[in-house]
Amino acid sequence: MRTIIKTAAFCGLLLAPGVASAADSWGLPEEEIVRFDAKVVDLLCELTGDCPADCGAGKRQLGLLTGEGTLVLPVKNATPFSGAADELIEFCGKDVTADGLFSTNRGYKVFALQFVREAPDGKWRRANRFLPKWAEANGFDPKGEEVKQWFRNDPEVRAVLAADGVLGLGPEADEAYRKSQE
């Protein structure tokens, strides 16, 4: 059961029923369901002083800097196999209310963003902007079936896996593995 929950969580299937509600549990290690206010910052800027005006225009990882000065790392959003930068870039330099999950494991504490709004009283939305952005960037219908499995339809991914194989050991290793499973 735990495996099922974990897989569902990974796929971003366990979403809160309403955008104003707190995040749903994904069954993560040392999970904390949290809502907090923070400023959206460019991590590279925050750490090194290399600071483009637009937080890197979506090409850089973003952080959440709390009023107490804690730098939170949002690693995940609410769609499958995708991160939080696409969800937060529009708030570069602004304060947001972030709603999601902390998980602490293997010595690290990371954050999964499920909902976000501009603080203090912006409109809540799910952290699922990645999919329409991906669809637009790659010429797909945002409501099409291809988008649900974006990771299998992404041209860059397909090119890398075609060249290196799903195992990363070359197409021949993939073929040998498939035969071994027949």
Place this chain on the structure above:
Amino acid sequence: MKRLGAWAAAAGLLLLAIGLGNGAAAAGGERVKVTGEVIDTWCYITEIMFAEGSAHHQCAVWCAAGGVPVGILGDDGKVYMVLKVGDDATSVANPAVLKIQSHRVTVEGDHYRRDGLDYLVVSQVVGDDGVVKVNHDEWGIQPFGE
């Protein structure tokens, strides 16, 4: 001469301020050399699935393409979040980084420790051994088996 010195000092402070930009907490990193596997940080840290080597390669490529932070699982056991490689500051879905997912690499760069997390600004990749952790016979292909 005194006035010239004051202007020079002011200009120096101004340049320092511009250089630091908005990164209020910016400080120098520690020069390091790190050897380890290029990983998907979400799957590895949360252990939501087995997330190393050939078994997880495809998923690691998916997550890197989706903008999940890419890290290096160092031989020291630390997970270094990679924020920059050389002159390339793209750390979200960087096509060049997709191509080295699951590889065992050696890099040189600056390490920043902040609020319990380890970040790495890579100045150069000095070694790339490809995928050396061959574990798909044991773990299958994560997470869907294909």
